[in-house]
Amino acid sequence: MTHSNDASYSLPLAAAEGLAQEDFGKFTATWMPEGDDSDLTVLDCFDLPLLRSGRLLLEIRNTLDLLTADGQILTQTAQRGGNFVTDLPDGPVKRALGDLSVLRSLLPVGTGKIRRETLTLRDDEDKVQCRAQLRQLITADGGALLVFVQGLRGYEKARALMHSKIEAAGGKTFDDDDLFARLFPGRVAYQAKPEIVIASDEAAFDIANDIIAAHILVARANEPGIIADHDTEFLHDYRIALRKIRSVLSLFKGIYEPDQTEDLKARFSSLMAATGRLRDLDVYLMEKQKYYALLPVALHGGLDMLFNRLSADRKEEHAKLAARLRSKSYAKEIEKLERLFTRRKKLSRGPKADLSAHGYASTLIWKRYDKVHKIAAEIGPNTDDTEIHALRIHCKKLRYLMEFFAPAFPQSQVKSLIKPLRHLQDTLGLFNDYAIQQVSLAAILHQLDERPESGALELAQSIGALVAMLHRLQIEERAKVMDGVARFDRAETRQRFRSLFREGH
Amino acid sequence: MKIIACYSNKGGVGKTATSVNLAYAFAAAGKRTLLCDLDPQGASGFYFRVKPSKKLTEAAFFKDVERLTKAIRGSDYSNLDILPANLGFREFDVFLSRMRNSRSRLKKALKAIRADYDVILLDCPPNISVLSENVFRTADAIVVPVIPTTLSERTFEQLVDFFLAHDLPVKKLHGFFSMVQGVKALHGATIAEMQSRYPKRFMKTQIPFASDIERMGVLRAPVMVTAPTSAASKAYEALYLETAQRVEGE
Numbered sequence A: 001m002t003h004s005n006d007a008s009y010s011l012p013l014a015a016a017e018g019l020a021q022e023d024f025g026k027f028t029a030t031w032m033p034e035g036d037d038s039d040l041t042v043l044d045c046f047d048l049p050l051l052r053s054g055r056l057l058l059e060i061r062n063t064l065d066l067l068t069a070d071g072q073i074l075t076q077t078a079q080r081g082g083n084f085v086t087d088l089p090d091g092p093v094k095r096a097l098g099d100l101s102v103l104r105s106l107l108p109v110g111t112g113k114i115r116r117e118t119l120t121l122r123d124d125e126d127k128v129q130c131r132a133q134l135r136q137l138i139t140a141d142g143g144a145l146l147v148f149v150q151g152l153r154g155y156e157k158a159r160a161l162m163h164s165k166i167e168a169a170g171g172k173t174f175d176d177d178d179l180f181a182r183l184f185p186g187r188v189a190y191q192a193k194p195e196i197v198i199a200s201d202e203a204a205f206d207i208a209n210d211i212i213a214a215h216i217l218v219a220r221a222n223e224p225g226i227i228a229d230h231d232t233e234f235l236h237d238y239r240i241a242l243r244k245i246r247s248v249l250s251l252f253k254g255i256y257e258p259d260q261t262e263d264l265k266a267r268f269s270s271l272m273a274a275t276g277r278l279r280d281l282d283v284y285l286m287e288k289q290k291y292y293a294l295l296p297v298a299l300h301g302g303l304d305m306l307f308n309r310l311s312a313d314r315k316e317e318h319a320k321l322a323a324r325l326r327s328k329s330y331a332k333e334i335e336k337l338e339r340l341f342t343r344r345k346k347l348s349r350g351p352k353a354d355l356s357a358h359g360y361a362s363t364l365i366w367k368r369y370d371k372v373h374k375i376a377a378e379i380g381p382n383t384d385d386t387e388i389h390a391l392r393i394h395c396k397k398l399r400y401l402m403e404f405f406a407p408a409f410p411q412s413q414v415k416s417l418i419k420p421l422r423h424l425q426d427t428l429g430l431f432n433d434y435a436i437q438q439v440s441l442a443a444i445l446h447q448l449d450e451r452p453e454s455g456a457l458e459l460a461q462s463i464g465a466l467v468a469m470l471h472r473l474q475i476e477e478r479a480k481v482m483d484g485v486a487r488f489d490r491a492e493t494r495q496r497f498r499s500l501f502r503e504g505h
Numbered sequence B: 001m002k003i004i005a006c007y008s009n010k011g012g013v014g015k016t017a018t019s020v021n022l023a024y025a026f027a028a029a030g031k032r033t034l035l036c037d038l039d040p041q042g043a044s045g046f047y048f049r050v051k052p053s054k055k056l057t058e059a060a061f062f063k064d065v066e067r068l069t070k071a072i073r074g075s076d077y078s079n080l081d082i083l084p085a086n087l088g089f090r091e092f093d094v095f096l097s098r099m100r101n102s103r104s105r106l107k108k109a110l111k112a113i114r115a116d117y118d119v120i121l122l123d124c125p126p127n128i129s130v131l132s133e134n135v136f137r138t139a140d141a142i143v144v145p146v147i148p149t150t151l152s153e154r155t156f157e158q159l160v161d162f163f164l165a166h167d168l169p170v171k172k173l174h175g176f177f178s179m180v181q182g183v184k185a186l187h188g189a190t191i192a193e194m195q196s197r198y199p200k201r202f203m204k205t206q207i208p209f210a211s212d213i214e215r216m217g218v219l220r221a222p223v224m225v226t227a228p229t230s231a232a233s234k235a236y237e238a239l240y241l242e243t244a245q246r247v248e249g250e
């Protein structure tokens, strides 16, 4: 039976031969091939949640094997209706992938060959005392020998011997190893939030350039996925990267000359603008189930019509954006921007370009925090919605600033301040989503075809009911906003902001 | 979690052969299974190549949870563990009769490990004793191999009488015919006679007399592994299904 101290190891491919020569003392070691050598495809989501958590999902012929960090190899059929985890038939692999985002599809990370073997240790009565499954993975430029040790209850010595032989041969446990680097050396693993190293005396100019350059790369890494339409997260990440760049340009005042700042803002904004409609449609379609749950069955007919329209619109909108991303003019523009921030010769320094990170950031963060605090202090049951929206925007900017500059401050302190901020933002975000959805549904209502045969009446009824429901939800959320504000805007938090960002310099 | 005992007060009727194959079948069906060898001869452990436990004396079995847990060994098959016997198990009875609540000690001893398993199978030695009374009280079902001869008929009768006399639930008893030889007229007659006498107590499945089962002693593995397509394996598979159904159905 499985045991908590079973483990998975990865070794250099070359270690296989040495291991085969090993002497296991009083145990007889036998090596048995498991099936023929096969082609394999490594699957993961684009942001590699599996590889990053010490799991390897392999498609081998018609099966999916999930290799886990605790010595187990789970198997099920690879037949599936689509590439999302929810499209897999029920089975052990699907169950072990339950933590993956439902928004992300599984994609081929790379291909290779696999050789499978079992190593068994037996005693003098020919009783199995320990097994290990070996997987040799050979990719184009790399490879690994993976070993999954499965001890049997009560045979601790055999298990310990197996572990020690594998460790002596260079075996590292999955959590101590970089499987991605072993299998795909030289390739860069996608990172939605790139780590940017900041020294506290680094010039603000260099920091802004670093952040922007890194996020242009993030945006660009998502282009193929948007075009291929693997899942909606590609566009989402692309937009977040651009939004961060824009917020650097608007939040870091005086880093570049005003003219250049304005020019850059406009150029990044126009990149963003081309994606807005598609993102809106994606969000609608994601909310589909929720909308159906909000309305009685009698009004579902109208929703069917609504979602048919939205799907058709989305298809059209996606084709437009894909064409744009493939166009020469887009390539020219994004490459120009990329060059601008990697070479940096054509960037003109503004009056605050040379301020040091720590001091510059402290001022910005403190000022922004002060704004948040002032609005928060005023918020009561009668506050206008526009104030709440303003609070949301300031919170977002504050969060970006704190995240950008986090490396220049004591990590744990910044983290502990971001946490309550994030809670508040979640509530504000929901409040805002309900508001926006009402507005844009109303916009659809206005565009409706007036002719009776168009089915507009049924559609209008459903939309009307939906708007009413969303309005109710928004009111409910508003009560929570008050709560969230009270929790964030506490004397103790204020004091911590003050000591970290105001008194620290 | 269910506890199933394989028991008969008669020796050599196929208790161990049945325990070994039933345990394997439950495990193969995905149930986390423990085969607990209560017979000091250690035949069950032998079939799985597990050496007798040196440290698990009768005292440790009933008093030292940690020892008991440590004595468990993984079999070569997934989901199946074995608790091998110790020669000291010979003294179970003397030992048990000296203990307070001597008839419920087994239940207590198994409590510590029951969380790890879906099914615990008990391979019992052939006698009526304090230990077997413990088995009767602890088990959810008692599977009784009966060779269809006049003598076995008497043995089954004695067992039923014992249950009645001691206020034990007779419905825990699930008999089946073991080592059945189709050519023997006597077998056929006894089976018919007993089925009509105990209509609910006998399962439909019969285990035939088969040389594949005898060979288990040489091959040291369940016949369901060494001869999976044999008539004997199919019979054990059917017996497993019927037993599982009866145990679940209560």
Ligand SMILES: Nc1ncnc2c1ncn2[C@@H]1O[C@H](COP(=O)(O)OP(=O)(O)OP(=O)(O)O)[C@@H](O)[C@H]1O
Pocket (backbone or CB within 6 Å): B010, B011, B012, B013, B014, B015, B016, B017, B018, B039, B043, B124, B125, B126, B178, B179, B180, B207, B208, B209, B210, B211, B213, B214, B215, B216, B217
């Ligand atoms: N169905 C069968 N066909 C042929 N031989 C069998 C069959 N069942 C058991 N045997 C053989 O009969 C002998 C006794 O079987 P087994 O050990 O299973 O009985 P038991 O009731 O456990 O005996 P004991 O009372 O000694 O524990 C063994 O040699 C076994 O291989």
Ligand SMILES: [Mg+2]
Pocket (backbone or CB within 6 Å): B015, B016, B017, B039, B043, B123, B124
């Ligand atoms: Mg026996």
